[in-house]
Amino acid sequence: MDVTAIIEPLNEAQREAVTAPSRPVLVLAGAGSGKTRVLVHRIAWLIRIEGISPQRLLAVTFTNKAAAEMRGRIESLLDFPTRQFWIGTFHGLSHRLLRTHAEAAGLPSSFQIMDSEDQLRLIRRLLRSLEIDESEWAPKEVQWFINAQKDEGLRSKHVDDQGNAGRRQLIDLYARYETVCADSGLVDFAELLLRATELLQQHSDLREHYQSRFMHILVDEFQDTNAIQYHWLKLLAGRSSVPFVVGDDDQSIYRWRGARVENLQSFQRDFSDPLVVRLEQNYRSTGTILDAANAVIANNSERLGKNLWTDGDAGDSIKLYAAFNERDEAEFVVNRIADFIASGMRRSEVAVLYRSNAQSRVFEEALLIAGLPYRVYGGMRFFERAEVKDALAYLRLIANRDDDPSFERIVNVPTRGIGARTVDVVRQTARAMGVSLWRAAAAVISEERITKRSATSLLAFLRLIEQLDEATRSMSLAEQVEHVIHASGLIDHHKNDKLAGESRVENLQELVSAAQGFVADEDSELPPLVEFLSYAVLESGDTQAEDYEDSVQLMTLHSAKGLEFPVVFVCGLEDGLFPHQRSASDAAGLEEERRLCYVGLTRARQQVFLTYAEQRRLYGRDHYGTPSRFLREVPQELLEEVRPALKVSRPVYRRPSIDKAEASGVRLGQRVRHGKFGEGVVLNSEGNGAHARVQVNFERAGTKWLVLAYASLELM
DNA sequence: TACTATTTAATTTTT
């Protein structure tokens, strides 16, 4: 392979990035500007032209999907296996480091990973054992707190209580949580990163080893990195590695889970003399779509600045539909989809995007009526299904008896006469003795702390696990799984269930297939089972098994990031829904919503439809919203309002134009001042014209409904 | 222990 094959398909900016000399590179890659191509070609360039050994490259992504795609594209471009080459997610690579250096990291060699659900269960159990009322501390909040600290790189001992008693308790819970995890040999997702970072920080020999090994470190979606990930990168890069990061500040939509766009700026400060390349030529969308997206995002401040352009056609105008209510909205969308399909388009070429998952329902119903197959993104993944997790819990307990969450999960699944009282005694004993539930169970039996009958049941459970371990020791992984799902009684348990039993049994059998298809690392000294269990957590599988049927794509704006479709519907464009009410109170939140809108628009290749509903049923109540402010940010000349053919069934309703809604000036989240009640925030509004009313939450006077025409509110 | 009634809370998501 010569230079031309790598360079030929690139434009000038892409070429500049791909062929950059050995110095830090920051690629600001706009939507649809070929960022994956740049990463893949950069790697090809480094290997083929610079002659760098693949072992000396590290490529990091956020999702397994992105990692797999990159791997695939490198293989097809270079026609060369990428086995020895480190491409993976932050979590996957951290996991690899921790497995390789478990001892140095202070972890048992057979440590296991908890997913968020496991983590939440563990926290719930912790709160219960401390007799902390869940109404005082919602387990979710505690979980959020702990993860947020870890994402910032902080251990419980590092967190400042700021003289706040509530915070002090959270920190205390964090500390106890750390102890429980350590005792059970469990590691949560954030812990993978934090622990790996500490490993590199505390062991200079390892740090230097990896720093000199990885000559080049490539990072995808850099705007999504959080504090610990950035720290991780800096440690791995050291002084000698050359970082090559690709990101887009305008597509940063994960600030709420710790992502720091500022890392883009920090990068320019922390790495000397970086080359900054902007990819602004877009190969995806029509000129009209790009103009609209550029105009919307221009309302954000503190951008690094970018303007997408295309040398393609302007294309069709953007269509706007003002629906009467959410059902009318869905009907409109589905009718349009039917038109597109009638004109020869495939169903999978159309995507319906919305802000929150709850919105999918109405679209699903309408698609069902129209007989159009669809696929909803998100939801339960294979390895997250309850029955699959039960089976995995058996396997985890076989691999590690101290795994308390797994013990709790299956001690009485299927029911074997071990009731809540028995488990309670075991829990208390475990706590008093400072040992795992497994050891405590043995003690409870020998010390006769429970009834004879309970003791028999509990002993039978302990024997079962021991037997499963012994019986499967010489088996292959798949045989092992097969044996466990039968001998544990799980299969029979679900067979008895008439309702959902059949699919559960199928899923358990699917787990055997997954084990069969799992290729364990040849070099690893760990049992394949331990590796498989980690794989199951880190790569929890697809939301749905590949459905081969051509179907309309339904998803949230968040999950649409990185995808593209010829036709895109962005729905529910109402203030309060999109931008979401809960992001409306501060400027940063609003800007993130706007970026989300930008992401939505730039998913489309040919045609964008924007819709909003004047009336929307949410949580059983009708809401009368104003059209989203983002609609007003799309230049009028790019928009074409679509009106439905008049229908008899439709109530006669004066549809306020967007401009009129703007004229009222009162929007959700808007701060207002009232002569008598003082200052407050607009929570809700309904009606129009002289009847328009708004609900305002006043700081001093509480929540009130006011008629706009009389209240004379002052906008702030 | 399993089923039923009641309460509660409700962006966005990957690992």
Added chain:
DNA sequence: TTAAATAGTA
């Protein structure tokens, strides 16, 4: 509205 979690009952 509705789904999920919890509390109460047979």
